[in-house]
Amino acid sequence: xxxxxxxxxxxxxxxxxxxxxxxxxxxxxxxxxxxxxxxxxxxxxxxxxxxxxxxxxxxxxxxxxxxxxxxxxxxxxxxxxxxxxxxxxxxxxxxxxxxxxxxxxxxxxxxxxxxxxxxxxxxxxxxxxxxxxxxxxxxxxxxxxxxxxxxxxxxxxxxxxxxxxxxxxxxxxxxxxxxxxxxxxxxxxxxxxxxxxxxxxxxxxxxxxxxxxxxxxxxxxxxxxxxxxxxxxxxxxxxxxxxxxxxxxxxxxxxxxxxxxxxxxxxxxxxxxxxxxxxxxxxxxx
Numbered sequence: 001x002x003x004x005x006x007x008x009x010x011x012x013x014x015x016x017x018x019x020x021x022x023x024x025x026x027x028x029x030x031x032x033x034x035x036x037x038x039x040x041x042x043x044x045x046x047x048x049x050x051x052x053x054x055x056x057x058x059x060x061x062x063x064x065x066x067x068x069x070x071x072x073x074x075x076x077x078x079x080x081x082x083x084x085x086x087x088x089x090x091x092x093x094x095x096x097x098x099x100x101x102x103x104x105x106x107x108x109x110x111x112x113x114x115x116x117x118x119x120x121x122x123x124x125x126x127x128x129x130x131x132x133x134x135x136x137x138x139x140x141x142x143x144x145x146x147x148x149x150x151x152x153x154x155x156x157x158x159x160x161x162x163x164x165x166x167x168x169x170x171x172x173x174x175x176x177x178x179x180x181x182x183x184x185x186x187x188x189x190x191x192x193x194x195x196x197x198x199x200x201x202x203x204x205x206x207x208x209x210x211x212x213x214x215x216x217x218x219x220x221x222x223x224x225x226x227x228x229x230x231x232x233x234x235x236x237x238x239x240x241x242x243x244x245x246x247x248x249x250x251x252x253x254x255x256x257x258x259x260x261x262x263x264x265x266x267x268x269x270x271x272x273x274x275x276x277x278x279x280x281x282x283x284x285x286x
Contacts, residue, residue: 194218
């Protein structure tokens, strides 16, 4: 009996130790080892959720950008305002005109209209110009300077339908102002208005034919029209004074107005240039 019990007990003890070791090996990992797997699964789910959110946000933002691009394309672009003559001149100091200014203006105007040989014929010598106004003179003081022998010249003039002195300006109102300003200069000389406002050409032709006139003040358009219709002769003409430096309310000179400039070039070709080349006519810039 004793031998059997001892054998069985010993065997049971050895078996129990081996069984414990087997059970330890067979036991699954503890909860501590399982926790990282749960974290991994959680992190993967959060990353997927974030990716979904970002993709949704991107999908929402993309059409907004397109809308803004469409709106920008439909909105008219603001154009920069071009600087006008008034803008430039209001910020700059006035400069007196010179014979070189007139000469460059003439060459620029006829550059694409005449040949090179014809353009050379338009060039004037320095002797064809009077001294220019330095912006300190009135019209009377300037005319006294450039025409010192005026009293003698006006007495010698006896031809009808002609003038000795021609003052060219930009408008009828300016012509009336100039006639008032030269009262101290003209003396007994007779001045005539040569512009189209409120005066018919036939009336001006009759007025020129009636008596002797010494000074003509007017616009280049009406003066050239009278010359073409032989209502005004340039045979006795000695002085041509351009109202060069005066500016209107928009700060434009007479040559800055396209219509006036065009009429003046026509008048220049109509007889004044020939008189300058023959040394009969002199041009002054007031």
